[in-house]
Amino acid sequence: MPEAEKKPEVKLGLKVDVIKEEEIKHIILPGEVGAILELTVTDKDGKVTDHRVIKSKSFVRQFLELLWIQAFQIPEVAPYNMRDTANTLRDICESGYIFASDGGIGIETHGIIVGTGTTAPAISDYKIETAIAHGTAAGQLQYSAVTFGAPASDATTSQFTITRDFANASGASITVNEIGLYVKGYLYNVTYYFMTIRDVISGGIAVPNGQTLTVNYRPQAVI
Numbered sequence: 001m002p003e004a005e006k007k008p009e010v011k012l013g014l015k016v017d018v019i020k021e022e023e024i025k026h027i028i029l030p031g032e033v034g035a036i037l038e039l040t041v042t043d044k045d046g047k048v049t050d051h052r053v054i055k056s057k058s059f060v061r062q063f064l065e066l067l068w069i070q071a072f073q074i075p076e077v078a079p080y081n082m083r084d085t086a087n088t089l090r091d092i093c094e095s096g097y098i099f100a101s102d103g104g105i106g107i108e109t110h111g112i113i114v115g116t117g118t119t120a121p122a123i124s125d126y127k128i129e130t131a132i133a134h135g136t137a138a139g140q141l142q143y144s145a146v147t148f149g150a151p152a153s154d155a156t157t158s159q160f161t162i163t164r165d166f167a168n169a170s171g172a173s174i175t176v177n178e179i180g181l182y183v184k185g186y187l188y189n190v191t192y193y194f195m196t197i198r199d200v201i202s203g204g205i206a207v208p209n210g211q212t213l214t215v216n217y218r219p220q221a222v223i
Helices: 061-072
Strands: 016-018 033-042 048-056 080-083 089-092 111-115 147-153 157-167 174-187 190-207 212-222
Touching: 033 190, 048 190, 061 080, 061 089, 061 174, 061 190, 089 174, 111 157, 111 212, 174 212, 190 212
Parallel strands: 016 147
Antiparallel strands: 033 048, 033 212, 080 089, 111 174, 147 157, 157 212, 174 190
16 A cells, blocks of 8 residues: 555554653643643654644533532432533433543544534533544544543642544545543433533644544643
8 A cells, every 4th residue: 555545543442541740741820620632643653743732721511510410419319400412401410420531432422522613612512513523534533442641640730631542544634623522421321421621722733644633631630
């Protein structure tokens, strides 16, 4: 197969990595709880062609609603009503499934999700504006399994990492403008999905054909 036609590989399997203390990046201000968004584009040889580290600015209302449900231990008999990624109001109770973002290969219901929408985030956003589908057809990216970095701390900052790769074998460059984090909610043995973060990237980030975008979300607490 000619070099230009080689397809990027989607990394397989769930795993937990450990970040060293000296590798923790500091953008979140003291007293804040937030997230860092790290974007890296690599070619088929692993050479970095674009790399950005920015502050995630766009936790949306479902994040606090799910946190409240867990903190208050909302029971099945008195669930809380909230909006899922299908724009449907769902009754949700406390559960070990809440906040799960461990989407497998090709799974678009939960985990890190990318899109092409450019509308500025709003607190009421419930889904990615224009999601990029998993696949190798025009306009599609291959979604890897979500992986996780174990909690790590230094003198001022504690964090963990959520990672997903998006490989482009579509035949043309694709620009990612928005990135979100979808997680699970639960009631009566039924799982629903909710967006907790949506960020819009100024100018977007191009993923040329044959290259891979790696997205790291790093929730942080800083003192």
